[in-house]
Amino acid sequence: MSVSSDSMANAPNPPNYGNRAGFAIFHLLIRALGPIPAYLLLAFIVPYYLLLRTGARLSASFYLRHRFPGLGGVRLFMTTAYYIYQFGKVLIDQAAMGILKKERFTIDVRGGEVLQRLSKEKRGIVLLTTHAGNWQAAMANMNRIEKRVHLLFNLAGIEGRHFFDLAGQRDRFHFIPPGGFLGGMVEATNALNAGEVVAIMGDRAFGAKTIEMEFLGEKAPFPMMPYYLVAATGANLVVLLTVRTGALSFSVEARCISGEEDWTQMPREAAVKALMGRYVACLEEYVEKYPYMWFNFFDFWKTDSKYKVTMRDKEGV
Amino acid sequence: MSLENELKSLIIAELKLVDIKAEDINDDQPLFGEGLGLDSLDAVELVVLLQRHYKIETKDLEQSKEVFASVRSLANYIRAQQDRK
Structure with a gap:
């Protein structure tokens, strides 16, 4: 058997969606108004990631190209937008888990x-x-x-x-x-x-x-x-x-x-x-x-x- | 047979070590990494071996590092645990 390190040090670095200030804005919104306004704000932020953060688009494409082989051009772009939006909503829900009541x-x-x-x-x-x-x-x-x-x-x-x-x-x-x-x-x-x-x-x-x-x-x-x-x-x-x-x-x-x-x-x-x-x-x-x-x-x-x-x-x- | 030699035979048999005999393993040789070259999969087998053959657990992480350092440290730990029972 080959012997290898069990360290996590070599983990690839997936792109960071958001920063501390961005998260703080979302947290404030969730706390004050609930998750729906946060989803709406997210819809305006997704195009930024798609158009200006090419790393985000690339990182999503590895899976999408395997799940939807043959997809390209505008259809891949739109699929990526929808995928990143879904991921963003899950991140908002995760944040809400720590902010809102369990009920x-x-x-x-x-x-x-x-x-x-x-x-x-x-x-x-x-x-x-x-x-x-x-x-x-x-x-x-x-x-x-x-x-x-x-x-x-x-x-x-x-x-x-x-x-x-x-x-x-x-x-x-x-x-x-x-x-x-x-x-x-x-x-x-x-x-x-x-x-x-x-x-x-x-x-x-x-x-x-x-x-x-x-x-x-x-x-x-x-x-x-x-x-x-x-x-x-x-x-x-x-x-x-x-x-x-x-x-x-x-x-x-x-x-x-x-x-x-x-x-x-x-x-x-x-x-x-x-x-x-x-x-x-x-x-x-x-x-x-x-x-x-x-x-x-x-x-x-x-x-x-x-x-x-x-x-x-x-x-x- | 000493506990150390018994452990060496068990390690060779249960970890399926090939081209190695009990007498090739030094009592103080490190088990993991540079020494005998065991890895985390072998650690799983070692823990199971201790539990099945000696009814012994090593729950404390800091303690584990010392216990799994060598055949001698393993044997010392087993003796200490058996004396406690």
Whole structure:
């Protein structure tokens, strides 16, 4: 197996949508008048990003060109405008989560009974989140899980980009820094062995070990650690996908994709690839149904060979 | 067999290390990075190994760095935990 760093230091830098002053204006507007005026203001700002910030247009095009192959010229321009506007609305909703009262939000959770059932099991749960819809809304409403939840996320990065994310919710979660000792794997494995929950992003591989999978017609590197943790500990694997259904309104779906198989008894590589394949199938189904809800503004299909993993044949134990 | 040698054999067997024998591993050799060359995937296997074979957890992050430093530190930690039980 190739040995590589688990550092997050080599993460690409997606373009920054907004700055401190801009966020402050939006926050004031949300606080004073609610989200609708903020959406309206956003509609006037989107053309600025499209026309003057070519980096923003380029970063959106990586995904859009894969999702809508053959799209070009004016149609691609308009599609990009709509996509960036949808993303902006999700950012406004995220900010509103930290500003407005919880009663103003409508969150429909599908698969909640699955989470309740799994949280009664002794086995741990790997919760696979995705940059889709408003994943913060999904995490903030995980009170159906009667287990301790650890987030293997780069909190500094989240705070830097979206003020007020998870506001008032942080005490409920324990954050494991992915840039910490051995990528947080000791902590994550212990948590799963203790029957707790570890949430990991399934579609963000920065600095993590990856395996390539066919996604929207081309191979893309996906982080392998969530599946490796399931294969080693026998935890359940649950995919969380959120959809923005309207102003301050979301739908969250929880789907258990680990099934009844005993993944600990399979060779690790086969288990990891099979589980990852199930997640990628869910993701493809999602972007097919909600093409403007998956937000990864960088070349998702670019593989950094430094992080590509050739696994030793780790048999089940 | 000493606990250190038992651990070396377990690490080789469960982490599927090839072309390496227990006697090739020094008790104080670093397990990760420059030493034995283990990585974060191996860390997952090591944690599972400790739990399955010795019923031991390492929950404290700062403690983990010391515990997983070498075979000797792992063995010392296991002994300390077993004495506590």
